[in-house]
Amino acid sequence: MRRYIAIAGVLAFSLTVAGISTAYADIGETVIGKPIIEDGDTLDFNGRKINLYGLDAPELGQRCFTKKLASIKFDPTTKYDGGEAAKAGLKEFIGNANVTCTIARKKYQVEWANCGTPTIRSLTEEMIKSGLVFAEGIVVPEAVQRARVGK
Numbered sequence: 622m623r624r625y626i627a628i629a630g631v632l633a634f635s636l637t638v639a640g641i642s643t644a645y646a647d648i649g650e651t652v653i654g655k656p657i658i659e660d661g662d663t664l665d666f667n668g669r670k671i672n673l674y675g676l677d678a679p680e681l682g683q684r685c686f687t688k689k690l691a692s693i694k695f696d697p698t699t700k701y702d703g704g705e706a707a708k709a710g711l712k713e714f715i716g717n718a719n720v721t722c723t724i725a726r727k728k729y730q731v732e733w734a735n736c737g738t739p740t741i742r743s744l745t746e747e748m749i750k751s752g753l754v755f756a757e758g759i760v761v762p763e764a765v766q767r768a769r770v771g772k
Contacts, residue, residue, distance in 0.1 A: 652722045652734065656715075661707025661754055664720060664736065674725040674733040675745045677757040678711075679703030707753040714738070714747050 652671060656664035661678025664671050679685055685703030715738060722734035736744045748754045 648724050648727060650724045652724070653719055655717070656720055658708055658712050658715065660704055661711055661748070664722070666722075670732070671722050671724075671736070672731065672733045673745050673748065674735050675757060676748055676754045678707040678748070678754040681705060681708065703753075707748070710751050710753040711744065711748060714741055714744060720744070 652666055652669070654666045656666045656671075659665050659670065660681050662673045662676055664673070681704035682702060683704045684700045685706070718738040718740065720736050720738055722736040724732055724734045726733040738744070741747050749756050
């Protein structure tokens with residue numbers, strides 16, 4: 622009897638592993654829906670978390686400083702929650718629209734995607750232009766570079 626229980630356990634584990642490995646589709650797959658905004662760079666499509674490709678947002682609760690308008694130096698007296706600001710910005714860009722994401726990269730069980738809405742081609746570009754997040758590991762389009770330096 623113990624032998625059958627052991628075999629059933631191995632079989633159940635194998636099916637679980639197979640289910641996990643097939644739950645994440647190939648690069649280029651499109652995911653469409655109205656996600657829950659987890660933070661400034663993560664969308665949740667019914668339990669499937671997708672990160673916006675090419676940006677890094679402050680973590681929720683991370684204290685950030687505002688820039689002084691007259692200089693590049695940071696004002697250490699004016700702090701705000703950078704993670705909450707990035708999350709609020711992403712919510713504002715998405716509104717109640719459907720989001721379309723195309724998977725661009727997968728590593729382990731983490732997926733990164735290029736995402737947009739019917740009115741915004743690239744949420745990554747808009748978030749970078751807003752100044753709420755940082756560009757990460759991608760070539761930033763010229764329009765975004767101009768917006769960041771105020772030209």
